[in-house]
Amino acid sequence: MMEFRSSLGRVRGLxxxxxxxxxxxxxxxxxxxxxxxxxxxxxxxxVLMTGADAAQFKAWVGAYGNPVLLILFTIAVYHHGQMALTVIIEDYVHHEAANLIALVLVKLGAFFCATYTIFCIVRLTFGG
Amino acid sequence: MAPGNRPLSPHLQVYRPQITSLLSILHRITGVALVGGALIFTYWISSATYGPEVFAQAQSILGSWFGRLVLLGMTFALYYHLANGIRHMAWDVGWGYEMPKLRLTGWLVVLFSGGMTVLTFAAAYVVAGAK
Structure with a gap:
């Protein structure tokens, strides 16, 4: 049978x-x-926040530059973690349905946790 | 052979454990553990939005013997994953694949993460003692 697809086209996505x-x-x-x-x-x-009370903690979260660094840290942590867990699930979870459910839970879970953490950082920064 | 029935590699049980393979799987294990660390971070930050009492409760949970044990593990996992992650980046640009270099950088990562964990906890005890 004639094969019109290129070698790369046949293996792509496998x-x-x-x-x-x-x-x-x-x-x-x-x-x-x-x-x-x-x-x-x-x-x-x-380490500096060891044993801190709520007022000291809020002052640290809201200090100049810290909210931006905390938000960047939150995004980078959950982004990196979510991608790493994706690879691990692809490696070890072979059952198709379990694989799909695990991937969806990890991705949505990371998205939720990151959004919630950022919301808390903003709230602690601007009071309330 | 049927697609779902193919042999899977590597067959871990036939290999003798060695520094390279042990550190490799430790990178994954610490990475997964650090996802738990991320959730602890979110718990810690969010607790402060529920008022001083809730934050004080979070601080006392994290400062309990069990909390300290978990944080000790997290600190080691974090330094290990950080240092070994830099080792991975060196490989990604093509450096450090020779066996002597692999062993040297491997042991450096272990020494760094162990030493920094001790230093970090000592610093935390100094900070706690000053408060």
């Missing part, structure tokens, strides 16, 4: 990640690069 493996790989590392300085800053800050 990998574990279906489409977009390279884009996923790159985005996960881009978030990782951002997380190197953000994480070191966060650990330093969290």
């Amino acid at each position: 990998g574990n990640s279906k489409e977009g493996g390279i884009g996923h790989w790159w985005a996960e590392r881009l978030a990782a690069v951002a997380l190197v300085p953000l994480t070191l800053w966060f650990v330093y800050s969290a």
Whole structure:
């Protein structure tokens, strides 16, 4: 039988990640690069918040520059984590329905947690 | 062979564990653990929006012996994943694949994460003691 599709066209989309493996790989590392300085800053800050009361905590969250760094940290953490869990699910969860449900839960869960955390950071910054 | 019935590799049980493979799976394990760390972070931040009492409760839970144990694990996981992540980035640009370099960078990552975990916890105890 004649085959009109190219070799690349026949294998495209057959990998574990279906489409977009390279884009996923790159985005996960881009978030990782951002997380190197953000994480070191966060650990330093969290140590300073050991035993802090609510007033001291609010003052730290709202201090100059901190809300932006906290929001960037939140986005990078959940973005990177969600992409990494996606790869792990693709590797280990072979049952088709379980795979789909796990992927949807991870992606929507990360989206919810990140949005909620950012909302809390904004609220602590502007009072209320 | 039927698509759902193909052999899967690697067959982990036939390999002797070694520094390269152990550190590789530890990267995944710490990564998954750190998702729990992210949820703790969200819990910590959000608790402050429910008032001083709720935040004080969160602080005392995180400061309890169990909370400290979890945070100790999270601190190690974080430093390990950070340092080994940088090792991954070096591989991504093509550096460090030779066995001597793999072993050296592997042990450096372990030493760094262990040392920084101890330093970080010591710093937290100093901060807590000063309050």
